[in-house]
Amino acid sequence: MKLPSYILFLCILIACMGEWLFTPITVYGEATSTTDKDSQLISTTEEQEKDAADSKEIRIRKDEFDEIVGQLQGMKELLLTMKRDYEVRLNEMQEKIVALEKERTQTTDVVSQPASTEEAPIAGTEDIPMKKEEYGAVVEKIQKMESDYNIRLKEIQETYDSRLEEMQQKVAVAPQPASPEAGKWSPEQPITLLSTGKSYMNISFDGLFAAAGSTAEELGSLSSGGHDPNQRGFTVQNLETTFDGAVDPYFKGQASIVFQIDQDGESLIEVEEAFLTSMSLPLNLQAKAGTFFTEFGRLNPFHPHAWDFADQPLVNGRFLGPDGLRGPGARLSWLAPTSNYTELFFTVQDSQGETAYSFRNDDALFGREAVETSVRSMEDMLYTQRVTTSFDVTDETTVLLGASSAFGPNSTGRDKDTIVYGLDMFWKWKSSYASGGFPFVTWQTEVMGRRFEAGEDADAGLSNETLNNWGAYSQIAWGFKKRWVAGFRVDYVDGLKEFEGHEEEEEEEGHHHHGEGLGFERLRFSPNLTFYSSEFSKIRLQYNFDDILGNDTSEHTVVLQFEFLLGSHGAHKF
Amino acid sequence: MKIKLCLCTLAIISWASVAHAKVNIVASTPEIGALAQEIGKDKVEVLSIAKPTEDPHFVDAKPGFIVKLNKADMLIEAGMQLEIGWLPNLVLSARNPRILVGKAGYLLASNAISPLEIPDPSMDRSMGDVHPMGNPHYMLDPLNGKIVATRICEQLCQIDAANGNYYKENLVDFTKRLETKLSEWQKMLEPFRGLKVVSYHKTFSYFAKRFNLNVVGTLEPKPGIPPSPTHINNLIPMMNNEGVKLVIIEPFRERKTPEFVASHTGAKLVILPIMVWGIKGVDDYIALFDYNIHQIVSALRG
Known part of the structure; x- marks a missing residue:
């Protein structure tokens, strides 16, 4: 755990030294190249040398x-x-x-x-x-x-x-200050790492924090998301640094590095996304490669600060994992040449790791011990398909519909596969006379199912079986007044088999299912109210009523969430 | 069988290309779209993304626009970060090489005009959502409209050289009409030279400069920050002292605060559309100014 903090320290050091380190280098580079030119020019006439010097002067002070x-x-x-x-x-x-x-x-x-x-x-x-x-x-x-x-x-x-x-x-x-000393950083100068216009990269930092109170002693066991408030008191949900920009005429690049502070106070670094997207492939195709959120369903590709609620829907956490479904891979999408929007996505990704939660996860599900699995053929990769279409119902309302499925092996045994499938719907109304984007109403619903082939685990006394589960959420956000949004969400997940019938034994073991929360059948109601002080900050108050149907208990949780955004202004997806 | 299928596809493709013989232009805002229409007339098909009535800073990146951009021959962006919150993702998803930066099919309209209110380098977001490249509402100066129309014509001639002369004629005609109208408008507003006005947002800076109005304050304490009671309480005495005669707002603003301020200062409240089609009857760029100038003059006379 110390390694990440060293890296962090190093990053900060580099960041602080950035101006001092990098600028002189470029100036040196320029200077050396011109001196080279000068040495060549010695043999030529003085006039030419003068010309070269002149051109040098202007180029250096171009800004x-x-x-x-x-x-x-x-x-x-x-x-x-x-x-x-x-x-x-x-x-x-x-x-x-x-x-x-x-x-x-x-x-x-x-x-x-x-x-x-x-x-x-x-x-x-x-x-x-x-x-x-x-x-x-x-x-x-x-x-x-x-x-x-x-x-x-x-x-x-x-x-x-x-x-x-x-x-x-x-x-x-002007030419005089173009000496290396001029580029040297002095304490009076502000440290400008990257400024728009000069650099070819946008950089932004987003901080998302929460303060929570709950009737549940272990709030972490209730929440299904890795970025959810996980304890009574404060949680650093997500500190995200995003870099993006045009790589060259053909690609656009983006990277999101996430810092988190876990329950033990340790800082963690996580590469959430880093990928490039093609700009101009023929035949309406677009490729994406790197490590990225899988285009599965509506919410999965969205980063936590763009969510309408302080936590992840239960079903997303249970089927796609606490951190969402993502991983290294490649994606091809095709925009249909129709008059309304229809797009097909086809993604191939690695099927292992904790971000391929229902697949070759090190912590196998349903009480089984993970089996050593490896990629033997193309079949052992994780394949995700998605089709999405959108149309305007009226001038002010738009609907986006989607269907997805993800298919890959899981870690409970050889040749054991998982399929996660889902339907999603997003509906939005926004006034033609919207000011600052208000007023609006959105309605978003996702239904997901999972078919899990669980292998035999003799030690645990579990035999081969196929487990089918489902869950859904539906949420409404109403921007009723400029800067104010009221939301309401209903969550449902059915009970996992291991939790049915033998509650007493499993309740103690519940903590093992980290991030998945309780495996019981659950119903959750979450009203919230968000105040956007500006486009770059927000405060959110959310109440969760957790009805754990599986063991007839209920929990109450109140979360106060706050967010700020520094740096470049990101573009919003619909 | 396969050959038949191929022929079918070919037929569909060729039919599609014939059906879209017009130059497809997508403009980010309606007033730029209206200019493109003036230049291209019946030889172009223009779509404007932002609704004429809504706040152009906040437009939904609806997926339908991806399709339109995918088929576009030309994209005209207003620029100066007006579209930063919604256009980049659309362009990325559109996967259309014709409209990428540097191509003849891409026009950044703000490149040709001289911007106002470029913030001081020491300014930051504590001053509100300041646009680092300057005030983006430059189309409310008719002379900027002329500049942008010229640029549209230039690039349209590159894309569709066959109709180049047609576009050039349209430009000359448009410019002539605009210039005649401009001197007419200036004459109409001449009696009110230096008139002190207050606007909601810094939307009318270019307009005020061209027509010699003096914007002495805004209802927003800082750009993008809604009016606060403290700010309004300071603004009203200031307006009374300065003798402000007009409060100008856009159609999409709430009316309560402007009406309150107007009633406490004796100033007239005028609602001016900032985009073509922003109000019924305002169907082209010249009509936009016609309407706005008449609104101002009748408010001041009435």
Whole structure:
């Protein structure tokens, strides 16, 4: 257990040193390459060397250069708008002048007209001085404005010129800091590991925590999920670091590394997913390779922080495992060329390990001891098929339907197979006038069955048998007000055979079935309320009423969950 | 038998390709889609992903769009992280090489415009959901619309060179109409130069800049954070002091807070669609501004 913490420490160290370590290297790289060039250039003329140096300067300070160019463009635009503004106003003034001039000529016309009556000239002569005065004032005003504008424009031009010069000098001066020392990290500088725009990877960190109180002493034995609140008090459910980005024109890559702190306070590291996805295969195909969540059912591929509830549905934990069905493998999917969305998935993965829970798991199920199994042929891999289709019921409602099955060997004996199959449905209504994504209603239901061929275990006195089990959950989430979501979920799983009839013996042994929770027939009701303070944080209060039908007991649990997200903004799946 | 099957498939494929002789364009938002329609007219088939009435920051990545993107010849993205929460997964699932970054079928519309409100490097999310690349509501400046239309035309000519002249003619025609209208709009708003307004979100920055309005505050205390009583209590006296005459909101906002603020300041509340088809009768890009400018003018006169 110490190894992971060393790795963690190392990671942090690398992270802290990142800037200091990596930036100089690139600068060194650049510097060495240019010195190489310089040494070659020695034999050539001095002019060429100068050219090379010049090109070097600009290339090194490209970001700054771009910024300067941007600034210049901004200034240019400003100047242009000022100029336009000025021109418009000037035009207006000229128009005014013209209008006034017209008025004046008209009045003078009136005056110059032969005076037929005595009053007219008097009225005229009275008018003229007044108008003239007014006119003169207006002209003066306009002239003043004009000169003001000229001065202002000149000022702007001057500042623009001076700033241009300044920037040009900056560009010319730029090459000096391109020495290795410049890239060196100093304590005043913030440590920027990765910043958008410069790097080719998005990075985000998600923290998911819970505080729980329960009537069950061992809350861990009630929960079926590896990320569920597992004790009275606090649980670190999931600390997930996700990296993603375009690998090259052909692939997109993603990795999720999960840190957890278990009940004993030990830190654990888990590679949850790391895979690449093809961007442009022909024939509507898409390939995915690496280690990833199997596309089985609706909830399985979703990470815990994207769930609508603080814990995993019982049926998912029991059939697909506490950590969900996932593992190293490859997947091919085909998008049907139909007018509505239909996609087929075909996945091949390793069939062993604790994340292939109902398959070649080290802890064999149904009380049997695991048998050494190995992959003898292609048949011993885990195969998962899924078909999913979606259509819009109305402009505001959409339905997504799916059917899946997973087929592979299990570890209770040779040639013993397991099939897990399921149907899933997701329905969503969202208002056409949604603000911030609210209001909405979603309804999600999954039904799963498992056919498990259990081998003989003579030591335990168990014979060959085939065990069929099923379970389901149905949940509704209602975003009734911006930032507020109310949810309700009903869970059901039937009783596992080993728990039927002989409750007393098995109750003590119950803890052995770690992560599976109680193997009894169970019914669970979970209302909850979530407040999304922003897109990047949430607080959730959930109550679980556990009706353990198998042994006629019930448990009450209250969970307060909180989440925060740092870094890049992930895209949501439907 | 096999040959028959092959022939059948071939027939279906060729029929499908004939049926889709029009250039399929998917635009992330309706106003960009409307521009593509102006340029392409009957030679293109345009689909806009975001609903004109909803908040374009939060759009559901419905699987149906995957199919549309899969068949698209061109994708126009508004950019500046407006679509960050919903478009990337759709594009990934669409597995369509024609619309990937760097191809003629991909247009990042924001690349051509000069952005406003690029946050200071010292800013972070404690200031709300600030878009690191600047304010993404640039289509509310008609001149940006002109720029984007030009870019659409350029790339459409690359994809469908045969109809290049047709597209160019449409662009010239559109630009002419837009420019005439722009000077008309500016004249209409000229009497209100420098008018102080308050908006809900920083949606109208480009619009205000083009038409010489002055956005002195927002109902949201910080981008993406809903109005809080404290903020509103500070905002109302500020608006009274500044003499704010208008409160501008988008159709999808709640009305209670804006109405409360308007009633306490004597300002008029106007609801302006920010996307084409955002309100009945607003069927194209020019109509969007026609409607909005008339709303403002009649609110101020009435």
